[in-house]
Amino acid sequence: MPTSDPRPNGRAARVQQAVHDAVRSLQSRTDRQDISVPRVAALAGVAPSTVYRRWGDLNQLLADVAVARLRPEGPPDTGSVHGDLTAWAEQYIEESATPTGRAFLRDMVSGGPECTSAWRGGEYARERIEMMLQRGRRRGETVPDIEDIVDLLLAPIIYRILFEPAVPPAGMARRLADRLFARNAAGWSGQAARGT
Template sequence: MADVSADPRARRPGGRSARVRAVVHRAAADLVAERGADQVTVPAVAERAGVNPSTIYRRWGTLPALLADIAAQRADTAPEPTGDLHDDLANHAAWTLADLSRPGGVAFFRAEVAPDVDERRAGLRECLQRVSTRFETILDAARERGETPPSLERVLDRIVAPIYFRVVFSLPETDETYARSLAAALLDADS
């Protein structure tokens, strides 16, 4: 068997494929922010990105699948842990709210968990796994410092679920102060 790594034509991380992904993601995100997800089409994204629509269809298949990929990549922009449980929970609560509240944020979330994107509901499970991992990392670090943090289930129930609910249903007074207060209330209840 030939050594593919020695082949100069082998795919490289950060190569053309990564550049195309980045430009298509940016074009789709901008269009969703400008027009709303229901007014965006694959040909419009392709035109904005400067690629052929077949590139998008070949890589993502559908617009919802592209939006789901964008939502999954956004998790990489979560805040770095500070080493303080209260601050870390509050920062991640605020980041979660900001991510969902950005222009098109709910559309990206809906695309990620939509049954027509993945009939096996893997998108829903992956979304929950990403959110859980983000918070579990904070909880594990607190345990390593000798603290007794709340369970992941309590964090999901008391911080994540209310944020998603309030944003999806456009409830008023859902701002950073609200998100941070969820973390404080959880920790106060557990102390």
């Protein structure tokens, strides 16, 4: 995996952006089997050795691009946790259920321990969920448990995207969010007031 550059406009950041852009460009116009490190490097304007040094191999690179793609700037702010989770899940489905999105997600999952550690731990999703929950607590809302959100909202979406060829049905995000809130309403224990 690439080492993060403390300078957002530094050389390492520019190389990473150029390589990621090259991968996305190739993925949008060529078959997966035709993508190679030398082709990516040529399009990015860097030496293949730079790509190998920073990412190790093509699978690691593709997984890194997938992780980056699925890290939006931040979750939506609709004014309620229910609305935020619904909008976030809808955005996730929209981005990930396309052929390119499915390929990115599979690349992320198959990229090896380094690339998949964040995915397997759910870090990228948990960070965004926690931001939504914190906003809700500040507003005084009673919020669901993060484990219930992962199990009842996120996991079914990922299952559909990875294992079913059809696009997830319209309204799936809202239906899952409604079910999450209905199922957990009686079991919540004042998390908003305590901030736990």
